Amino acid sequence: MKRILGTLILIGAAYASPGWAEEQAEEIGDATRGAQVYKKCSGCHQVGANAVNRTGPHLNGIYGRKPASVEGFFYSKGLERAAADGLEWDLEHLDAYLENPKALVSGTRMSFRGLKDPQDRHDVLAYLRQFSANPQDIPESAPTMVAREVELPPEILAIVGDPAYGEYLSSECQTCHQKDGSDKGIPSITRWPEEDFVIAMHAYKRKIRPHPVMQMMAGRLSDEEIAALAAYFKELE
The missing domain is CATH 1.10.760.10 (Cytochrome c-like domain)
Known part of the structure; x- marks a missing residue:
């Protein structure tokens, strides 16, 4: 928790500098390494230009988003309750959800067991931060292409x-x-x-x-x- 709160303070300070988006990603974690760790998530969640909902909702603009708010995706009752209770996907709650989804949101249909290594979580969060326009002034990044498991005719x-x-x-x-x-x-x-x-x-x-x-x-x-x-x-x- 102390590390997360410290990160949030650093993020706030970064608004004042021209390269604050890059600084923010560095302070959360290593976005380049996060792209590799994210492969564990990519079977369900797309991110980047042209990302669409698959088994899980797309993760563009995840920062500052309310749970169960992506149009056209069928959410669990657990996430709908969390949204009604005021949960927002900020850095602290994203970190907790990645660590253990069912501990933060009981009844979620997300069957991922979580990332137990804090560095893995922070690196993934730094990677996802590149695809979020919330807070303002961060452009959507180029698409992240993930090869299919099987190329079918x-x-x-x-x-x-x-x-x-x-x-x-x-x-x-x-x-x-x-x-x-x-x-x-x-x-x-x-x-x-x-x-x-x-x-x-x-x-x-x-x-x-x-x-x-x-x-x-x-x-x-x-x-x-x-x-x-x-x-x-x-x-x-």
Whole structure:
């Protein structure tokens, strides 16, 4: 806490100097190293020009933003309650959330276990600071491109899944994944973007993702069945 408060004081002082944006990033942490640590987050959260919501909301402009405020993203009730209670994504609360999401916001659907190393958190926060226009006068940075786990042929990504067929297939998935979106010991797949779901399943199918049960399950599914499951879970309330 002392380090965070000291950082906030340094940030305030940096407004007076011409290079205050660069100084701020240095005082929070190492943004260059943070870009590497951020790869742990990039499977769910995009950042940079053209960033969109995926499994998690985009993180452009995260500083000064209220939780559950990105248009078009389906948030957990926990984050909605936190926003109603007045939580704001400032440096102190972002640091706490990165350390242990569920400790700060009970009921969050974010299944990330957290960054326990303070330096990792501060470096990621310095990296994210480059993509925030809050406070004022910090331009959005260039896009951060993250390669897909599996490069699939366009015709596979273009398959339009049948949600009704996906519901029929989903009973086996729901022996582990909770229909209500909770993640008791296992990640939620409710409301996943269809493309993310399809790519993840093909990554298991090709044994790029190292989970033997999921590799077995995905290996049984056709391209059309994967698309149907993706369509069903995308619209699941």
